[in-house]
Amino acid sequence: MHTKTKIFLIIIILLSLNLAFGENYNKAVNDISEAEELLNIAKNYLQTNFGMIVSGKINLQVVSAGKLDELYHGIYRGSEIGLYQQNFEGHHIYIMQGLSRDKCLSTIAHEYTHAWQNENCPFNQDIRLKEGFARWIEVKILRLDGAYQLALDIERSLDPVYGYGLKILIKIEESQGERAVINYIKTALAP
Numbered sequence: 706m707h708t709k710t711k712i713f714l715i716i717i718i719l720l721s722l723n724l725a726f727g728e729n730y731n732k733a734v735n736d737i738s739e740a741e742e743l744l745n746i747a748k749n750y751l752q753t754n755f756g757m758i759v760s761g762k763i764n765l766q767v768v769s770a771g772k773l774d775e776l777y778h779g780i781y782r783g784s785e786i787g788l789y790q791q792n793f794e795g796h797h798i799y800i801m802q803g804l805s806r807d808k809c810l811s812t813i814a815h816e817y818t819h820a821w822q823n824e825n826c827p828f829n830q831d832i833r834l835k836e837g838f839a840r841w842i843e844v845k846i847l848r849l850d851g852a853y854q855l856a857l858d859i860e861r862s863l864d865p866v867y868g869y870g871l872k873i874l875i876k877i878e879e880s881q882g883e884r885a886v887i888n889y890i891k892t893a894l895a896p
């Protein structure tokens with residue numbers, strides 16, 4: 706492969722993890738039409754509540770766990786349930802098939818948040834803020850959907866990237882409110 710081609714192949718890869726201890730057993734999401742429906746719910750929710758809009762096209766795919774592993778080779782390999790990639794063709798969201806509806810909705814919202822960050826936040830923002838904010842959005846949408854235990858599990862995560870970043874944003878929210886979290890994430894480079 707030519708170096709020139711390689712450079713344009715993958716610019717960013719971010720993902721969602723299955724760090725929650727609990728699991729709910731509502732019907733699994735396996736097909737793209739159900740996933741598209743959940744993407745629309747997430748889009749509307751994020752636009753209405755936080756003014757978050759993604760202008761570029763979102764390419765959503767529901768894939769097997771094996772396919773996700775093919776796409777991602779980082780340290781969290783094996784725990785990933787969703788993946789966001791941005792390349793010369795635009796935004797790509799990959800969601801693992803068979804997730805519960807709640808988990809699928811929050812994972813789609815997480816990856817969609819990465820697409821929004823890509824258009825609205827500093828490119829070189831600390832990974833803990835990128836993942837922490839995507840987690841913060843997950844917690845919000847899970848509560849909206851009534852999945853309180855899943856939301857709590859995410860908030861309790863001790864992961865040094867996902868959990869640490871989320872805790873920073875929760876502190877900002879507690880002292881200054883939701884709007885301050887959005888403003889912070891649009892400009893902050895590191896916690």
Ligand SMILES: [Zn+2]
Nearest residue numbers: 719720721839
């Ligand atoms: Zn992520």
